[in-house]
Amino acid sequence: MSEKILITGNEALAEAAIRAGLEAYFGYPITPQNEITEYMARRMPEEGRVFVQSESELAAINMVFGGAATGKRVMTSSSSPGISLMQEGISYLSGAELPAVVVNIMRGGPGLGNIAPSQSDYFQATRGGGHGDYRTIVLAPSTVQEMADLMFPAFDLADLYRIVVMVLGDGVLGQMMEPVLLEKKQTHRKLPAKDWALTGCAGRSQNIVKSLDLVVPRLEKRNLMLQEKYRRIEENEVMCEGHLLEDAEIVLVAYGIASRVVRTVVSRARKEQIKAGWIRPVTLWPFPSRQIAAAAERARLFLTVELSYGQMFDDVRIAVAGKAPVHFTGRAGGAIPTVEAVLDEVKKLMQPGKVAVER
Amino acid sequence: MKTVFERTETLYDRPTHYCPGCGHGVIHRLIAESIDELGLQGRTIGIAPVGCSVLAYNYINIDMIEVAHGRAPAVATGLKRCSPDMIVFSYQGDGDLASIGAGEILHATHRGERFTVFFVNNAIYGMTGGQMAPTTMLAQTTTTTPTGRRSNREGYPLQVCELLATLPGAAYIERCSVHDAAHIRKTKRCIRHALQLQLDGVEGLGLVEVLSPCPTYWRMSPSDARKWLEEEMIKVFPLGRFKG
Amino acid sequence: MTEKNCREEIIFAGFGGQGVILLGKLMATAAMKAGYEVTYIPSYGAEVRGGTANCSVIIDNEPIASPLVTEPDTLIVMNQASFDKFVPKIKPRGLLVMNTSLIETPPDRDDIEVMGVAADEIAHQLKSPRSANMIALGVYLKKRGLLTPQQVAESLPYVLAKRHHDMLDVNTRALMHGG
Numbered sequence: 001m002s003e004k005i006l007i008t009g010n011e012a013l014a015e016a017a018i019r020a021g022l023e024a025y026f027g028y029p030i031t032p033q034n035e036i037t038e039y040m041a042r043r044m045p046e047e048g049r050v051f052v053q054s055e056s057e058l059a060a061i062n063m064v065f066g067g068a069a070t071g072k073r074v075m076t077s078s079s080s081p082g083i084s085l086m087q088e089g090i091s092y093l094s095g096a097e098l099p100a101v102v103v104n105i106m107r108g109g110p111g112l113g114n115i116a117p118s119q120s121d122y123f124q125a126t127r128g129g130g131h132g133d134y135r136t137i138v139l140a141p142s143t144v145q146e147m148a149d150l151m152f153p154a155f156d157l158a159d160l161y162r163i164v165v166m167v168l169g170d171g172v173l174g175q176m177m178e179p180v181l182l183e184k185k186q187t188h189r190k191l192p193a194k195d196w197a198l199t200g201c202a203g204r205s206q207n208i209v210k211s212l213d214l215v216v217p218r219l220e221k222r223n224l225m226l227q228e229k230y231r232r233i234e235e236n237e238v239m240c241e242g243h244l245l246e247d248a249e250i251v252l253v254a255y256g257i258a259s260r261v262v263r264t265v266v267s268r269a270r271k272e273q274i275k276a277g278w279i280r281p282v283t284l285w286p287f288p289s290r291q292i293a294a295a296a297e298r299a300r301l302f303l304t305v306e307l308s309y310g311q312m313f314d315d316v317r318i319a320v321a322g323k324a325p326v327h328f329t330g331r332a333g334g335a336i337p338t339v340e341a342v343l344d345e346v347k348k349l350m351q352p353g354k355v356a357v358e359r
Numbered sequence: 360m361k362t363v364f365e366r367t368e369t370l371y372d373r374p375t376h377y378c379p380g381c382g383h384g385v386i387h388r389l390i391a392e393s394i395d396e397l398g399l400q401g402r403t404i405g406i407a408p409v410g411c412s413v414l415a416y417n418y419i420n421i422d423m424i425e426v427a428h429g430r431a432p433a434v435a436t437g438l439k440r441c442s443p444d445m446i447v448f449s450y451q452g453d454g455d456l457a458s459i460g461a462g463e464i465l466h467a468t469h470r471g472e473r474f475t476v477f478f479v480n481n482a483i484y485g486m487t488g489g490q491m492a493p494t495t496m497l498a499q500t501t502t503t504t505p506t507g508r509r510s511n512r513e514g515y516p517l518q519v520c521e522l523l524a525t526l527p528g529a530a531y532i533e534r535c536s537v538h539d540a541a542h543i544r545k546t547k548r549c550i551r552h553a554l555q556l557q558l559d560g561v562e563g564l565g566l567v568e569v570l571s572p573c574p575t576y577w578r579m580s581p582s583d584a585r586k587w588l589e590e591e592m593i594k595v596f597p598l599g600r601f602k603g
Numbered sequence: 604m605t606e607k608n609c610r611e612e613i614i615f616a617g618f619g620g621q622g623v624i625l626l627g628k629l630m631a632t633a634a635m636k637a638g639y640e641v642t643y644i645p646s647y648g649a650e651v652r653g654g655t656a657n658c659s660v661i662i663d664n665e666p667i668a669s670p671l672v673t674e675p676d677t678l679i680v681m682n683q684a685s686f687d688k689f690v691p692k693i694k695p696r697g698l699l700v701m702n703t704s705l706i707e708t709p710p711d712r713d714d715i716e717v718m719g720v721a722a723d724e725i726a727h728q729l730k731s732p733r734s735a736n737m738i739a740l741g742v743y744l745k746k747r748g749l750l751t752p753q754q755v756a757e758s759l760p761y762v763l764a765k766r767h768h769d770m771l772d773v774n775t776r777a778l779m780h781g782g
Contacts, residue, residue, distance in 0.1 A: 006632050006643070006761075024441050032647055050440045054433065055466035062430040062463070066437025069424050070404075070445075074437070092427050115647070176670055177628065177643040179635045198422040198438070200445055202401025208416045210407075210425035263668035338673050 004179040009147040009169060010035035012180045013077075013103065016148035018043055019184050020155045022101075023072040024050035026063035028082060031115040032171040033105035036077040057082040061089030061102070068098035069209045071197030073155055077103035079171075080121050081112060083129075090164055091130030094226075095211025097196075099158035101151070102136075103167045105174040106307075108334035116334025117171030119256060122311035125168050126285040133223055135230050136164040137237065138284040140255040144178035150282075152185040159191045161233055168284060170307065172257045172336070233286055240281045240288035242295070244270065248277030250350055251295050253316050254305040255281050258330070258337065262305050265342045274350050284312070292319035299324055301349060305342055306330040367392045369400045369420050376414065380581025382537045382571025383411060386479060387418045389543070390450070393551040394421065397558060403446040404438050406431045410452035411485040429460025432467035435474045446557055447474040454484045457493040457517050464523070468564045471528030475553045476566040478519060481573040482592065489576035493517035496595060501576070516595050520568050524601035530563025531556055531603030534596060536570040538585040542598075556603070565603070570596055609664050611749055612672045616657035616689050617681030617702075622736035625762060626679065627658035630740070633750050633758040634662040642670035655685050662749060677747070679739050681705065681722070700743045702735065718742055720782040729777055731770070737777035745781040752778045 007015075014036045017025075025040040037053065044051035050067070054060035060076045067074035078086060083104045093100050106121050108114040128134045137157050141147045150167060158165045198207055213219040244266060245251065254262040259280040269276040279295060281288045296302070301324050304313045310328040317326045329345045331337050366372055370391040377383045394400055400421055407415040409428035416423035426434045431449035439447040456464050456478050464476065483501060484490040490503040494516050498507040508516075524532045531553055535546040546569055553565040570592050572584035579587060613630065617623040624645050631643040645658040659672035677698040680686045686706045693699055695714045704723035720742045722735035729738075744752045756775040763771065 004635060006628070006635050006641070024437070026437065052436060052440060052470075054436075055462060055469075058430070059433040059436075059463055059466065062427065062433035063437035063440075065426065065430075066424070066434035066439075067441040068437075069434075070438055070441040072441045074441070088427055089430070096425075171647070172644060172670070175645055175647045177631060178667075178670070179641060198404045198424060198445075199442070200402040200404070201420070201422050206416070206420050207422045208424070210416070210423075212413060212425055257670075260667075261669045261671065267668070336671055338671070339669055340673070 004181050006177050007144065007180050008035055008175060008177050009144045009173040010105065010175070011039050012144050012148040012182070013151060013167070013169070014039035014043070015182055016151035017075055017101070017155075018047060019182070020152045021073045022049065022075055022155070024067040024074045026052045026054050026060045026067065026074070026076050028054050028057050028060050028078065030079045030082045032107055032117075032174050033077050033079050033103070035174070036103065036105075057085035058089070061086040064100050064102075065089055065093055065098060068093065068100045069096075069198045071194040071199065073159070075101040075103065077105065079105045079107045080109050080118065083121060083124070087124070087130035090136065091128070091132050091134065092211055093164050094128070094130075094134035094136065095132060096209050097162040098209065099162050099164075101154045101158055101165050101167065103169070106168065106170045108332065114334045115171060117257060117307060117336065118332055118334060119170055119258060119307035120311070120332050121168070122284065122306070122308060125166050126287070126315070134226060135233075135285055136166045137161070137233060137286070138166045138168050140168050140282060140284050141173060142256050142259045142280065144173065144176060145180050147173055148180055148182060149185055153187050156187045156189045156191060157237065159194075160189055161229060163229070163233070168256070170257050237283060238286045238288050238290070239283045240279060240291050242277065242279040242291065244277035245279070245295050245298070247275050248295070248298070249275040249300040250277075250303060250346060251299045252276060252278045252303045252305055252346070253281070253292065253312070254278070255284060255312065258305045258307055261337060261339055261342060264339045265346060268339065268343055269346050272347075274346060276346060281312070287315045287319065289315070289319035292316060293321065293323070296320045296323040302326040303346065303349060304328050304330075305337055307336060308332045367395045369394045371418050371420050373417065375418075377411065378575045380572055380574035380584055381411070382481065382569065383479065385537050385543060386477065386546070386569055386571065387415060389547045389550050390448070390477060391419050393547065393554055396551060397554055399446050399554065399558070402444070403448070404442070406435055406447070406449040408449070408451045408455040409486075410455050412450055412452065412479070413486070415450055429455050429458070430463055431455065431460065432463040432472070432476070436467055436470070436472050439472060439474045446554060448477060448554070449474065450477045451479070452485070453478070453480045453482065453492040453494040457519050468523050468526045468528045468566070471530070471563040473557060473560070473562065474564065475557050476564065477550065478566055478568040479571050480519070480568055480596065481571045482516070483573050483576045485573055485576055494596070496591060518596065520566070520601045523566060528563050529566065529602045530561050531565040532601040534568040534570070534598050534601070536588065536593065536598055538570070538572060538588040568596075609749070611662045611677065611747065612675045613660045613662075613677045613679065614657060614672055614675040614689055614692070615660070615679050616655065616685035617736070618684065619654060619656045621656070621681045622733065623656050623679075623681060624658050626736050626740050627660050628762045629755060629758055630662070631660050632761050633755040636758060637750055637754060639664055640667050642667050644670060644672075655682070655688070657685060657689070677743065679743055681736065681739065683707070698743075698746065700739055702739055704735070718746060718782070725780060725782070726777060729773065729780065731773035731777060733770070734774050734777035737774045738780055738782065741778045741780050742782035744778070752781070
């Protein structure tokens with residue numbers, strides 16, 4: 001298909017997952033991502049692949065655990081409250097080093113919250129989310145096209161590193177429609193054979209998929225191996241983009257839907273002679289700390305913009321490491337910062353002679 | 360010399376970590392023997408639960424996966440749907456299956472998933488040190504029912520076979536026991552039958568509940584434990600076929 | 604697409620069942636096929652059921668950064684509740700297309716252009732009461748001229764569910780009517 005079609009983010013993501021070789025989908029309905037589950041219910045059987053509507057998110061992530069253990073490409077999708085329920089399973093997947101893709105189309109919280117867009121699950125997504133010292137790779141699309149395109153690296157990274165990859169969108173990205181070119185985007189990564197998979201032990205010794213180790217030095221060693229893997233990922237897999245950073249005095253940092261607000265803000269600020277630039281992390285973990293640190297060598301100050309009350313803000317501050325003040329503006333509970341409000345904040349911060357104090 | 364016992368191939372030759380008089384070792388052996396008799400060692404995936412038998416993969420030499428507490432039927436669903444040609448079984452205790460995993464076993468049965476469940480009921484939490492299970496008997500003393508289980512406080516012992524047999528998705532449900540040699544032989548036939556049904560592609564879930572002694576946390580000698588199982592437990596958990 | 608910086612932000616609003624979501628999808632699809640960049644965001648979920656429905660569409664000849672519409676250039680509104688909610692948001696010198704069949708009061712703004720159309724009455728006259736939405740869109744297209752009614756009608760088969768394809772002709776006629 002070489003013609004653009006108008007399609008929702010949820011549907012684009014679902015179709016791309018199928019084209020990326022998804023073999024089994026397990027999920028439980030929750031707004032605002034039901035289109036993914038419904039799309040899979042229709043398309044997966046057409047392709048002769050597995051679809052199961054589970055009895056809960058808890059069951060869904062454990063079906064993913066079982067499916068992943070057989071070496072198949074598997075995924076689930078949910079929204080914030082459901083992702084909280086899945087954290088146990090994500091920890092087990094991480095402990096057993098099983099590859100899987102988990103999609104979170106974030107909504108307003110905490111608790112049942114609402115079904116409007118949000119970015120308030122950043123901490124949960126980027127710090128592991130469940131118990132234990134582990135990480136998940138977190139990809140943050142910002143357009144419907146990217147909702148589709150990022151599914152290809154999502155599955156490849158999961159297989160390459162035997163890790164959970166979380167695709168972190170929000171209610172707007174899931175529900176909105178934009179023209180999309182649906183293609184098979186090869187990442188050309190050389191993927192290791194899944195010789196650990198449970199395929200029956202005929203002709204080889206027993207494979208065991210597990211996370212338990214009652215012997216302290218062995219579990220410590222296993223943790224050190226995981227940490228070493230996470231360092232390799234931090235070294236090699238950062239994705240981010242930036243614009244107008246060469247002479248930027250103020251750098252706006254935002255991801256996902258907020259990054260699109262920020263692009264408009266920056267172009268309007270430039271028209272008003274404010275030297276603004278922007279950085280958009282595509283991977284939230286590994287975080288583009290180096291790129292932000294490099295920008296901090298030149299910029300006078302930073303402003304993070306989020307649909308939360310300052311979560312990625314912490315990572316930006318860690319990356320900037322005191323070289324410049326880092327400010328925050330954002331809204332949550334389903335509200336979205338407007339271009340006008342963010343632009344006002346930029347102007348306020350850039351007032352001549354203003355002493356910048358954080359936050 | 361006449362051979363009276365031979366270790367079956369799928370069972371590892373190693374010392375057990377189970378307590379004296381525990382039923383797990385026997386049940387492991389019956390499963391391993393059934394797998395070998397049906398020639399399934401190379402095409403079976405087993406699920407080890409959370410509980411005393413979490414290390415089942417150290418005894419049963421097949422591909423195995425260890426899962427979160429109670430989630431075995433969901434994991435089994437993922438395994439079997441993704442690999443329909445494999446024989447998939449879960450091995451679950453009473454806390455795992457009847458308490459924390461009650462939702463998962465109910466819905467896996469409800470969907471008619473085509474895997475096999477070996478449900479070991481010893482009326483107690485063993486691994487965590489003798490707390491009340493859903494299947495704990497009335498008046499039975501545990502560390503969390505120090506004055507004995509009371510129906511008006513902790514409810515009645517949960518009868519899993521009776522409950523699941525009401526679901527159309529259940530293909531085969533039977534309760535047996537390992538308190539003596541005759542019942543061990545009968546249990547073996549049930550385990551083998553359940554695996555055979557899966558091998559034959561029968562639609563629906565198969566579950567074999569095995570009443571099993573826990574002398575350590577029943578605070579009894581192994582022989583008293585077997586006697587208590589026979590005289591008391593079977594009254595509340597009657598043996599027999601409930602479905603299929 | 605000869606104009607530079609041609610950009611139009613539209614909100615479509617009404618109650619559930621009036622077809623405003625369909626209008627948004629139709630406009631976005633037609634604009635995409637005409638070579639524009641487009642974004643479309645619906646109101647979704649529980650808030651749609653039984654209550655008001657709305658969606659926003661941006662049409663631009665340059666890539667669209669923020670897809671969020673806070674102050675639309677145009678509001679196409681089909682009922683009173685949505686009228687009350689969205690009229691204050693219209694940009695100064697913006698355009699209001701209102702369904703006078705169901706909205707009785709005129710807007711209390713004098714800085715916007717107002718086009719009233721008795722969309723339900725006209726749809727009844729056309730013997731297609733469910734095409735009131737297309738009547739309103741036709742009025743808008745005649746005024747703004749970003750796309751012709753014919754261009755928009757050509758996209759109807761892509762957005763109208765197959766089971767409603769018997770309505771392609773009447774909807775096309777309603778679009779061409781122009782109020």
